[in-house]
Amino acid sequence: MSIELLESGSLSRSFRPNSIVSMSLPDLFSGVPESVKNHARKLIADDWRFYCVSQNHGRCYASFRVITIPAWAVKKDAGYKTWYISHEIAHALDHCLHNHGHEFMEWLKVVCPIESLHYELTYKPRNAAAAGIIDPAKPRKVKYTLADFLEI
Numbered sequence: 001m002s003i004e005l006l007e008s009g010s011l012s013r014s015f016r017p018n019s020i021v022s023m024s025l026p027d028l029f030s031g032v033p034e035s036v037k038n039h040a041r042k043l044i045a046d047d048w049r050f051y052c053v054s055q056n057h058g059r060c061y062a063s064f065r066v067i068t069i070p071a072w073a074v075k076k077d078a079g080y081k082t083w084y085i086s087h088e089i090a091h092a093l094d095h096c097l098h099n100h101g102h103e104f105m106e107w108l109k110v111v112c113p114i115e116s117l118h119y120e121l122t123y124k125p126r127n128a129a130a131a132g133i134i135d136p137a138k139p140r141k142v143k144y145t146l147a148d149f150l151e152i
Contacts, residue, residue, distance in 0.1 A: 015064040019054040021071045028052050028069060031078035032085060039089050039111050043067070048092060058084060060091035067092060083119035086112035100124045105131035 028050060029037055040050065048065040058069045073084040090107040098104045105127060108120060118135040120128040 015061065015066060017051050017053050017055075017059075017061075017066060017068045021052045021054050027074050029085070032082050033113050035113060036082055036086050036089070036111060039093070040085070043089065043092055058088050060088050060096055062092065062096035065092075079116045080119055083112055083116040086116065087120065087123070100127045102127075102131060105133070109133070 029040065043065075044050070046065070048067060051066065051068045052071050052074055053068045055068065055070050058067070058073065060067050067088045069085060069088060073081055076084075087108060089111050090104055093107045093111065094104045105120075109117065109131065112120075115136075117133055118137070120133050121135055
């Protein structure tokens with residue numbers, strides 16, 4: 001995605017987030033899977049804008065159709081960056097109505113590739129676990145063994 005595409009759209013430019021880091025815009029979508037880029041492209045076609053910012057957290061401003069991604073997240077590995085962008089896109093698709101509830105988690109599972117989805121467990125662990133998001137690197141606890149069901 002080019003900078004021009006990231007900043008395209010016909011909505012009024014009356015809202016711009018603080019602390020825009022324009023030098024990071026070309027890197028914003030590098031290494032991000034095409035499936036996530038396609039969701040971003042659909043939002044951009046609907047007059048959404050993406051900004052890289054020098055702030056602690058990203059944010060989805062639904063009323064202004066703006067998504068911000070912090071510069072520090074853009075510099076992380078591709079898996080984490082993919083999750084972070086997917087997380088904010090999920091807010092946009094959810095119209096920022098359900099915060100981090102079940103409906104939001106369902107959108108996140110649609111947008112975020114399975115190999116990056118587990119990062120949500122580090123941000124909203126209870127909500128993510130309730131939505132069935134698991135960390136594939138961690139073994140699941142088994143309450144029962146096969147012997148519990150066999151008559152010996």
